[in-house]
Amino acid sequence: MxxxxxxxxKDHRVLxxxxxxxxxxxxxxxxxxSGDENDAKDIFQEAxxxxxxxxxxxxxxxxxxxxxxxxxxxxxxxxxxxxxxxTSHRSVMRIVSNDIPHTAESDxxxxxxxxxxxxxxxxxxxxxxLGEKCKAILSRFYYEKKSLTEIGAELDCDPDTLRTLKxxxxxxxxxMADVKKADNLKQNEx
Amino acid sequence: xxxxxxxxxxxxxxxxxxxxxxxxxxxxxxxxxEIRNDPAxxxxxxxxxxxxxxxxxxxxxxxxxxxxxxxxxxxGKPSQSKIWYAIAAGFALLIVSGIWWQSxxxxxxxxxxxxxxxxxxxxxxxxxxxxxEYVFFDAMVDYKMEDYELxxxxxxxxxxxxxxxxTLQYYIGAALFNQGKYxxxxxxxxxxxxxxxxxxxxxxxxxxxxxxxxxxxxxxIDAVKPLPGSPFTGQINTIQSQIQD
Numbered sequence: 001m002x003x004x005x006x007x008x009x010k011d012h013r014v015l016x017x018x019x020x021x022x023x024x025x026x027x028x029x030x031x032x033x034s035g036d037e038n039d040a041k042d043i044f045q046e047a048x049x050x051x052x053x054x055x056x057x058x059x060x061x062x063x064x065x066x067x068x069x070x071x072x073x074x075x076x077x078x079x080x081x082x083x084x085x086x087t088s089h090r091s092v093m094r095i096v097s098n099d100i101p102h103t104a105e106s107d108x109x110x111x112x113x114x115x116x117x118x119x120x121x122x123x124x125x126x127x128x129x130l131g132e133k134c135k136a137i138l139s140r141f142y143y144e145k146k147s148l149t150e151i152g153a154e155l156d157c158d159p160d161t162l163r164t165l166k167x168x169x170x171x172x173x174x175x176m177a178d179v180k181k182a183d184n185l186k187q188n189e190x
Numbered sequence: 191x192x193x194x195x196x197x198x199x200x201x202x203x204x205x206x207x208x209x210x211x212x213x214x215x216x217x218x219x220x221x222x223x224e225i226r227n228d229p230a231x232x233x234x235x236x237x238x239x240x241x242x243x244x245x246x247x248x249x250x251x252x253x254x255x256x257x258x259x260x261x262x263x264x265x266g267k268p269s270q271s272k273i274w275y276a277i278a279a280g281f282a283l284l285i286v287s288g289i290w291w292q293s294x295x296x297x298x299x300x301x302x303x304x305x306x307x308x309x310x311x312x313x314x315x316x317x318x319x320x321x322x323e324y325v326f327f328d329a330m331v332d333y334k335m336e337d338y339e340l341x342x343x344x345x346x347x348x349x350x351x352x353x354x355x356x357t358l359q360y361y362i363g364a365a366l367f368n369q370g371k372y373x374x375x376x377x378x379x380x381x382x383x384x385x386x387x388x389x390x391x392x393x394x395x396x397x398x399x400x401x402x403x404x405x406x407x408x409x410x411i412d413a414v415k416p417l418p419g420s421p422f423t424g425q426i427n428t429i430q431s432q433i434q435d
Binding site: 010012015016019020023041045048049052053056120123124126127128130131132133134135138139142143144156157158160161163164165167168169170171173174177 | 199335
């Protein structure tokens with residue numbers, strides 16, 4: 001289906017559509033279960049990112065728009081349940097637990113989801129730690145798929161220099177990932 | 191691990207072409223063979239793919255924020271907390287207006303704001319250069335990334351062995367200027383201006399005027415005589431006439 005292919009390809013209008021159509025149900029669910037609008041926004045965006053990543057990497061192939069919506073909602077729901085179980089929401093949990101529908105997530109699925117969530121969180125931190133200039137170049141090149149000439153015109157920079165800057169920015173990310181990997185290995189040794 | 195030494199720019203761009211689907215069939219077959227036969231290379235490809243995903247994901251999150259503001263933010267009813275925020279914002283606006291009224295920029299600052307420009311730096315060549323040139327352009331990349339402190343540190347090391355190098359003097363001055371260290375930048379620009387063979391004289395003179403505006407030094411601005419043929423003559427004359435008023 002064309003829309004789903006465009007979703008995997010990060011088409012802005014399709015992302016807008018998916019966002020607009022699926023946010024209200026997540027908002028409704030979270031407001032009903034002790035959350036507020038900010039919780040709903042965070043949880044929904046994280047669920048949408050996870051869904052996109054799973055589609056892009058072939059772990060989930062939606063058959064229709066509604067199955068995509070159902071998948072986003074499920075991820076959002078599981079994430080919200082995790083949050084309610086966390087320390088800060090434990091007191092609230094007792095009050096609302098009866099309202100929360102029974103979850104059908106297996107231990108394996110939950111473990112995989114948590115691994116994926118940790119990966120996404122690390123990626124987001126690394127991206128945030130890049131300088132604004134790097135973000136401007138990399139997002140235009142890899143996300144918006146603009147050419148170096150187009151980016152050069154927007155950022156007042158010649159394409160050859162941009163080529164070097166793009167490489168340098170990606171190596172900064174790589175360095176952050178190397179450090180993170182080394183930290184994780186150290187932690188696993190203990 | 192030094193990531194840049196670990197993956198050269200040529201390797202990086204080959205991997206990028208593979209990951210983004212910009213590799214022709216024959217090259218792709220060869221590339222896939224390399225991945226199968228060389229685990230270290232395969233690891234590089236995996237790492238680069240992860241970096242690519244990181245950018246896609248980070249950029250997507252930023253887009254979500256915009257989509258939320260446009261699609262959701264506009265339609266929602268203001269919550270109680272939003273109403274309180276609005277009231278607080280109203281008070282804040284009143285206070286800020288008061289401060290603004292008292293801190294109107296004087297004519298020097300207003301002129302500086304109107305004429306302020308940032309030198310974009312020199313294009314960075316892709317080919318390998320001699321050691322000194324490599325350090326210079328490496329610092330130029332830092333300059334372009336707005337890491338002025340690091341660029342100055344690298345250029346200063348080069349300047350200690352070539353103290354009369356006008357390119358170094360000019361760009362150290364420009365980096366200081368871009369950091370708002372106007373007084374500190376002046377001596378570098380002045381030295382370049384003294385060098386009659388320098389191609390950076392026009393720009394140096396222009397930045398001397400701007401740095402003097404920042405320092406509100408009317409006498410110094412008045413004393414500037416635009417260099418013959420300077421593309422900044424018109425702007426310098428305008429500034430000089432405006433500070434007379």
